Amino acid sequence: MLRRSIDYSLYLVTGRDLLPNGKDYLESLEESLQGGVSLVQIREKTTDTGEFLKIAQQSKAICRKYNVPILINDRLDIALAIGADGVHLGQTDMPIAVARSMLPPNSIIGMTCNTVEHVRKAVQDGADYVGVGPVWTTQTKKVTSPIVGVRGMGEMLKALDGTNVKAVAIAGIKFTNVLHCLHGCVSTTGRSLDGVAVVSDIVASPDPRLAAQRLAAIVQAFKSNPSHNFSLGPTASYTPESVKASVGVLLPLIRHFSPLVHQITNNVVTNQSANATLALGLNANINRKPIVFDPVGVGATKYRQSSANYLLNTWQATVIKGNAAELGALANSLEVQAKGVDSVGKGFADPASFVRNLAKKERCVVVLTGMTDWVSDGTTVVKLSNGHPLLGEITGSGCMVGSSIAIFCAAASVAEAAKRAPDAPEDARLVRGDMFAAAIAGVLAVTIASEFAAVRADVKGSGTFLPALIDELGGLTPDKMVSAARVEVIH
Numbered sequence: 001m002l003r004r005s006i007d008y009s010l011y012l013v014t015g016r017d018l019l020p021n022g023k024d025y026l027e028s029l030e031e032s033l034q035g036g037v038s039l040v041q042i043r044e045k046t047t048d049t050g051e052f053l054k055i056a057q058q059s060k061a062i063c064r065k066y067n068v069p070i071l072i073n074d075r076l077d078i079a080l081a082i083g084a085d086g087v088h089l090g091q092t093d094m095p096i097a098v099a100r101s102m103l104p105p106n107s108i109i110g111m112t113c114n115t116v117e118h119v120r121k122a123v124q125d126g127a128d129y130v131g132v133g134p135v136w137t138t139q140t141k142k143v144t145s146p147i148v149g150v151r152g153m154g155e156m157l158k159a160l161d162g163t164n165v166k167a168v169a170i171a172g173i174k175f176t177n178v179l180h181c182l183h184g185c186v187s188t189t190g191r192s193l194d195g196v197a198v199v200s201d202i203v204a205s206p207d208p209r210l211a212a213q214r215l216a217a218i219v220q221a222f223k224s225n226p227s228h229n230f231s232l233g234p235t236a237s238y239t240p241e242s243v244k245a246s247v248g249v250l251l252p253l254i255r256h257f258s259p260l261v262h263q264i265t266n267n268v269v270t271n272q273s274a275n276a277t278l279a280l281g282l283n284a285n286i287n288r289k290p291i292v293f294d295p296v297g298v299g300a301t302k303y304r305q306s307s308a309n310y311l312l313n314t315w316q317a318t319v320i321k322g323n324a325a326e327l328g329a330l331a332n333s334l335e336v337q338a339k340g341v342d343s344v345g346k347g348f349a350d351p352a353s354f355v356r357n358l359a360k361k362e363r364c365v366v367v368l369t370g371m372t373d374w375v376s377d378g379t380t381v382v383k384l385s386n387g388h389p390l391l392g393e394i395t396g397s398g399c400m401v402g403s404s405i406a407i408f409c410a411a412a413s414v415a416e417a418a419k420r421a422p423d424a425p426e427d428a429r430l431v432r433g434d435m436f437a438a439a440i441a442g443v444l445a446v447t448i449a450s451e452f453a454a455v456r457a458d459v460k461g462s463g464t465f466l467p468a469l470i471d472e473l474g475g476l477t478p479d480k481m482v483s484a485a486r487v488e489v490i491h
């Protein structure tokens with residue numbers, strides 16, 4: 001009997017009905033093990049006991065060859081009969097205590113969990129690991145419990161704090177979204193996944209070795225550095241000087257690389273816009289491009305709120321930018337009220353804590369705009385005090401800030417890509433480059449330009465302010481930005 005040190009990184013759950021035409025099950029299993037599957041669960045939902053037993057025995061022989069543990073889905077009798085390493089149980093299957101009393105000591109018992117309460121109970125009952133989800137929809141199984149979504153997984157993982165219970169996510173996980181899954185499924189306390197459970201992306205592949213290899217490479221790389229969050233990381237010590245220096249470096253990069261920025265404007269209620277956002281967001285994540293999300297008026301209607309939630313569960317935003325009402329609505333906070341797309345009232349009592357917590361929860365950089373702007377990567381908070389009241393008197397200044405952030409993020413990302421060797425090892429970074437500095441630079445470009453524009457002799461009010469603002473944006477230089485920037489760093 002293999003002991004408890006289990007590598008949950010790439011957990012294959014079998015599904016013989018998904019094999020490509022002509023592909024032999026045992027051959028597929030062996031190839032997936034060669035590709036890096038680290039744990040196998042034999043799942044046979046409609047097979048007779050005799051055939052299940054035979055499949056399980058044959059599977060065990062192959063798993064042993066690669067020293068990979070084998071678990072049986074639901075059926076304790078089969079697990080006992082073949083001397084499996086344990087079982088995976090669902091919420092309506094045999095209770096953990098009963099299974100534990102029947103299985104040999106040190107057997108692995110996993111439990112499906114769809115809610116935080118399920119996780120707490122599984123911990124109490126002595127599960128070795130939990131299979132949490134469904135993280136996305138799946139064609140593989142008719143899932144009856146609501147989709148948890150990437151953003152719902154953090155709370156479930158948090159329930160494992162202080163325990164030795166491991167966690168894998170399940171449902172809809174593929175090579176194209178596994179990094180989003182790993183990056184997004186982290187609790188605010190820093191608890192991340194121990195692995196991912198996958199059926200179709202491996203089993204339905206004509207080349208399961210390759211399918212497993214590419215999944216395993218990303219999981220391994222992520223597990224070696226799970227804490228980064230689009231900035232230089234939690235150990236980086238940002239100072240006002242270092243922030244200003246980064247801003248100064250980023251502006252010329254825009255002019256050097258002229259990155260292509262795809263913009264979808266704020267008409268979030270039209271289907272076309274929502275669909276395009278969805279598709280482009282997915283592609284951006286797959287291609288590791290930054291996504292700046294400006295949830296305009298998100299609190300104004302339920303439709304906007306559910307659209308924003310859906311989008312944020314479908315792809316990982318790099319930067320979320322909004323006013324107090326918008327970010328408050330995203331965070332389900334009642335502290336700030338909205339009037340249409342505008343925020344009314346005094347704002348948050350403690351904006352620094354608010355942006356830090358939201359950035360930690362959403363696993364991205366958060367920009368809270370207002371008279372003072374606040375930016376956080378979930379660890380450090382930067383307070384930016386540039387700007388002019390005339391910005392509030394023209395329409396679209398918030399959108400302009402979003403665009404400016406996007407162009408700085410694009411430049412930072414393209415510059416990083418240019419430095420990277422084509423054969424550099426997988427680093428499991430969803431976006432490369434310092435997106436925290438880029439978001440700060442994006443805000444500063446508009447707010448500093450507004451200060452220069454407002455004092456121009458030709459500016460008489462909001463009508464003449466707008467073209468002057470555009471001119472001043474075009475005339476920004478690193479020196480102008482660095483010397484005008486009012487930056488405070490709050491650790």
Ligand SMILES: Cc1ncc(COP(=O)(O)OP(=O)(O)O)c(N)n1
Nearest residue numbers: 013073088089090091112131170197
């Ligand atoms: C790792 C993992 N997680 C969840 C499940 C689902 O198990 P269950 O709820 O018992 O549903 P069935 O697999 O029996 O349909 C799993 N099998 N593995």
Ligand SMILES: Cc1ncsc1CCOP(=O)(O)O
Nearest residue numbers: 138140141171172198199200
């Ligand atoms: C067994 C199971 N339990 C919940 S979802 C699922 C299947 C996941 O399959 P896939 O990885 O193909 O989405």
